[in-house]
Amino acid sequence: MYRISELAAQVGLSRAALIYYEKIGLIKGKRQANGYRRYSDRDVQQLHMIQLLQAGGLTLKECQACLNAKIERQLLSNRLHRLDEEIARKQKSRQLLAAMLGEGELTAWHEQVDKIAPDVHLDWLIKQGFDEKNALRLKWLSKDMNSHQKYMADFTRVFDILDRWGPGSEEETLKALAQVPISVQTILELGCGKGIATAVLAQNSSAQITAVDNDEPALIRLMERAREAGVEERITTHCGSMTDLPFEPESFDLIWAEASAYIMGVPHAMQQWQNLLRKNGVLVISDLVWKTHTPDKEVRSFWDKEYPGLVTTEERLQQAEAAGYRVIDSFALSKQAWKAYYEPLEIRVNDLKAEMADSAALRDIQAELEIYHNYLGQFGYQVFVLQRSEKL
Template sequence: MYQISELAAKVGLSRTALLYYEKQGLITGHRLDNGYRIYSDKDLQRLRLIQQLLAGGLTLQECKICLEAKVDRQLLQSRLQALDEEIEQKQQSRQLLASMLGEGDLKAWHANLDKLAPDAHLEWLIKQGFNEKEALRLKWLSKDMNEHDLYIADFMKVFETLERWGPGSEVDTQKALSLVPSTAVNILEVGCGKGLATQVLAEHSEASITAVDNEQVALDRLAQRFEQQGLSARLATICASMTELPFSDESFDLIWAEGSAYIMGIEKALMQWRPLLPKQGCLVISDLVWKTDNPNSESVEFWKHNYPDIQPVATRIEQMKHAGYRVVAHFPQSKQAWLDYYGPLGERAKELESAMPNSAALKDIKHEVDICSQFAAEFGYHFFVLEKI
């Protein structure tokens, strides 16, 4: 026989809990003449059985039902299903926490969050210690905070000797400029990179050009080249994010963005840059689009992870009209522009294979070259010449 304090110590419960169990009819105490309550070994064993049932996820009331009647299999199956769902959720939570500590892969999590809440995702990355330039790269390149520094270093090593950082050609740039319906006086180029398009804009217009990029090294090279050519008076370079351009409304009559607006999202760029133009000011954008309604599954899978917002031309045109633009003209980028980028990139990747055998960045670049060579007929860049209305 056990006094209530002794029973509480054996089962690890409080005196208050045992009195509640007794009130619910789960155990039965007897009061002695001296006023003490005592419990039998049967009560002790029932409590231990109840504790096992509670550990299985049953409520106290459900434990009582199990003790007093045949086990309700439907009840147990329901509890088992709920427990399985809870375990799955807990496992996902554990995987996320482990990944954030560097013990797993965060790519899928980043990709999903960027789809659900892109602005909040970018803001959160910056709060983790990345500057905006690094955060934008993290979104579109490594998608893993823990591997980001190494990935970016390898990525930049591949591109450091290449003239082009994306598909493009002087011929396409000149063609797009010729389709702009008005003569530009002040041009803003967003994401100018090494300035290959900037050079064409300067050679085929008399406009002042403000070139914006988040790579100061690229801007320095551009400024140096313009100075050597005697064009520096027409060029201003600004190292800034395309998401927060430091200019007042209606500052430019032409905004130029070749292959760069995707970083912040085409629809967001269309809306956010529009105030910088006066009425009938123009915006020229090139963006990756589907050329077919039935792309190969490999193409779909690749772009689902690397550019989930890739759209057909017709969809982009509707988005542009909805954002308040008139589509003046549009045309596909030339095949030569595609080859002039992926040809040298593929050769550079082969050149570095032996020196970077375990590089995730090099592996991804090689895969991109393979996909973009094999299925080049299914997707490609497309120029859009737009006028603000």
Template sequence: MERSRLEQRLRQLDEDIAQKQQARGLLAALLGEGSLRAWHQQTNQLAPDAHLDWLRQQGFNEKQALHLKWLSKDMNAHEQYMADFMTVFQNLEHWGPGTDDDSLKALLSLPTEPQSIIDIGCGKGFSTRLLGQHTNAQIVAVDNEQSALDELGERLAEQQLGSRVTLSCASMTELPFSASSFDCVWSEGSAYIMGVEQALTQWRPLLTENGCMVLSDLVWLTDNPSPEALAFWQQEYPDMQRVPKRLAQMRQAGFKVIDHFTLSEQAWLNYYQPLKARVAQLKSSLPDSAAIADIEREITIYERYLSEFAYHMFVLQKGA
């Protein structure tokens, strides 16, 4: 037999062995004998929609699947991971970077004052309350974390805004609203969970003719990020893009770009300073927590490499 044919057969055997080893590793992890983290990361990068569908088929509800997809990435450790994660975040005011000044800048750039707004992924409702204070709109605030909505409801009552705000515990991927229900879709720091392109496509029909969409997203500020920052965000947010790429996707999805700008440094301080203090407070009581370790790693990346990435606000209008 010719040497080239033997070499070809050897390569084929090596590929077959590698595939069987991967299959065995996945089966072992599903049986609780190992970690699914690497598999989740790879699948989420190659086929994010299929990844989410697969998680649902395994019996996770939509809320659990989204948390697993973006946070723990390890199904076998998911319950403890999420318990620790919520222990950290439950008492924090900010669940992501943002300031009233940045949100107001976006609101004031809208061509007309909205009369009906849906705030998707509202969390504890900083943007919801700001929209309530600075518009006369009827607002629907949507999140899949009921505890956050409960706290938002209390704040709205204190500020006498409850009559204009409806709270909805629902999935951002399966919103229970008909087409053309709103003249503004608002989503700060949450569209990435389902994917920005998918959010643009799925949320666009909710808008009335010439309706507007405001969303913020994490973006690269450089074409050559540091290896440590690149490795971290490729794991945590593989679809992170430069601003020109996002703008092109938005236009492709049928939107006109009205304005866009980078969020201020204060937006990050509002989020990371309390988060860092909360982690330090809890670390001794949760010494082996994978969630704590992941959050600490994210804080380190923020402190070392903030000049290489940023949150960016996009103000869009639905085209014809």
């Protein structure tokens, strides 16, 4: 027979816990003549049995039910399901901690954070030691700070010799320029890349052009192209971020951003760039949009991952009007504009895939090419010509 303190020591529970167990009927001591209770070996065994059941995730109430009657399979099945869910959550927690220590990949985590907190995500990446250029590239391209350097080295190798970094054509640049309803003396081009559109704008206007990109080699190629076209005197380059522009308010008649506003998020870009336009100034952007309200599951899944802000043309137009713009024109890029980007890219990928078989960057590009071949038409690029409201 055991006194309550001896029973507590025997089973590793506190005296208060044992008093509670007795209160709810899990153990039953025998009161002695002196008023103290004594407990038997059966009570010890009963408590060990309870501890084993609790180790399976059962509550005290469920343990009592198991001890008093036949174990209900549904109860155990429900508890097993909850335990599996808890294990899955803890496994995700472990994977995240391991990845943050450099022992795994962080892709899914970066994608999740960027979807729910994009601005905070960018700030956090910069605080981890990435400059803004690489933080943006990590956000949109590598999506894993542990493998970012290798990913970007491979990505750069693919795109280095390609002039186009997104869908477009000279004809459609001219088509958009023709819709600008004002006399243009100053142009700010954001995300200019290697300057294909820059040269077209310079050759077909008399404006002074400020071309902005965060890739210095691209700007060097832009100026080479400008010299070849004889327009270099009207072009100034600025290597920096489109998210932090050093220009005075109302400095430009026209802001041009082909396939680059997505980096900031299109609604945010429209709002932030607006104050750089003069009254009645014009913003021209091209952006990826849904062409259907019911895309196939595979293409929906791909773009939800690669471009979480993807919406329809109608929604973009509503966002533009809400931001204080008047819609001058909106048109879809032609299939030829897509071919101008994807055909050279596919040739480049085929040239490199044997020697870059293990490259995550190359695999991601190949996945995008497959989506392009199989689903173009369910999505597309749309050009928006927007005029700043006179009321602003």
